[in-house]
Amino acid sequence: MNAQTPSIPTAADVDAAAERLKGVAVRTPLVFSPILSELTGGRIFIKPETLQRTGSFKFRGAYNRMVQIAPEQRAAGVVACSSGNHAQGVAAAAKLLGMPAIIVMPNDAPALKRARTIALGAEVVGYDRVTEDRDAIAAAIAARNGAILVPPYDDPHVIAGQGTVGREIVEDLVALGLDLDVVSANASGGGLMAGISLAVKARFPNAQPIVAEPADFDDHARSFVSGVRERNAAPSGSFCDALLAPTPGAITFEVNRLLTGGAVSASDAEVAAAVAFAFLELKLVVEPGGAVALAALLQGRIAAKDKTVVIVLSGGNVEPETYLACLKTL
């Protein structure tokens, strides 16, 4: 597959990504949750991508894209736009591959994510989310340095990399002798959900992937209804700082509109309560943007009774202050 002609990735691309990520990405577990199963009447598993390298699934897609950059091109480095989790994924992949990385990051990105990106060796270039165009800034850097742009979601290699989350879910369920009924993952640009859907539908054609979004940033839900890519009203302001993409990606939407089985959403207060629930009952640190699917399940918006359901916790890079605010809901 050529970077100049992006196309829809397939389950075979996910298999190839899994080979590239072997021994590099953390093989995250599928953890049965007695308490969620009791609360919902279903058989509920958690896929904690919080335990992934850099604390979110983003490393998978970034590495799968970047390891395919030809050795002679690596010295020029990479550039990426991200408010934090993709930034860390790209930075960690660049460090492993010995490449320089520049991240174009909004000035209102969480300080923790900024600090962790820099700690991984990347250079961070700030911009104003309202008045500046991050894509133009990144394009200028790419042109100046000859650096390769690593998109956060709308790239077949990135989607295939994220799909390894779904491939691992399939492997673990097959080993347990179980079929998958529902898998729900949080969506911003939709890369994680698209990758997961490709992988799980290849093995469980009747499985229902469900997109989870913040209530006021439900571009996927509205796009599924209208059939075209709708935009969110605001460029920022969600409690879920990881889920601020303005609209579904072009490639990801092609996959998601065909393969997903619907969308659910949760309010900021419901997400905060889910973060606190994960602290108290699951003992897993989840960031707001990583807890929307869990919040929707806890609110009864994902039909789980008598079903095998996998909830993906997509990231755990939450600042102590934000975490404290969530725990106050207890």
Place this chain on the structure above:
Amino acid sequence: MNAQTPSIPTAADVDAAAERLKGVAVRTPLVFSPILSELTGGRIFIKPETLQRTGSFKFRGAYNRMVQIAPEQRAAGVVACSSGNHAQGVAAAAKLLGMPAIIVMPNDAPALKRARTIALGAEVVGYDRVTEDRDAIAAAIAARNGAILVPPYDDPHVIAGQGTVGREIVEDLVALGLDLDVVSANASGGGLMAGISLAVKARFPNAQPIVAEPADFDDHARSFVSGVRERNAAPSGSFCDALLAPTPGAITFEVNRLLTGGAVSASDAEVAAAVAFAFLELKLVVEPGGAVALAALLQGRIAAKDKTVVIVLSGGNVEPETYLACLKTL
């Protein structure tokens, strides 16, 4: 094995416990930690028993003991002494087995642990840790009700149940083609470490199990030196509320003095920093008493370079206020 003649459990008893716990206990994962591996120069895995039913490993031993109570004896229920994690393990097992449970719990036990024990359906009887004798209270309840006492650690069935943690570690390492060099677990009465040692030594005779204790509650370390069971100076006062047993158990010490390869300790401040590290870098919620082995590793007290090391996070039942205090060390 007869409850009236306690004896040293074996690896075969751990195998039998694993059969009893199958489909009941959570099969917790073994999670590779890139950051701990980078920091120490070793191959470091985490065994997060925080993800176990009730948030600690204690459910395993309690259930393995209680499921062996004859059906005609179950109506009389069980009684147990515990400051919180064993209490929840016994309560959860009693609920699954349809038995009443009474827990004798110190009045200074964390409110969260008390509340979670009651939420699981157990009755809690309070006592003063300094002026009252919990064993006498429990014995009186057992005599009055005909209830069976479930010891927190000094029981071959309880030890065998905790040993399934070690058995799972062995299974997962074998699947990865790895040998075990070091496994470290937190010790109070020593039941977890004894069970793990039985299981891992059966497969990896050269593996070194290392007991981890709070600095001022290092009864195992002193007992290993003197050869007899030493006592801690204070009955309470550790930041690690889960690790307050006054002395190693009789049975557990017989196992641990033969099989373990030493002891390490960590101060309260080092434990608080480890809890915060687990939040920030591992995305796992750990209570102070569950983080001593991790603290010792982070302090360089467990030789890890070029070794395969497993750190057991034994519990995650930490109150929000205590957690916040730990995060302030960041």
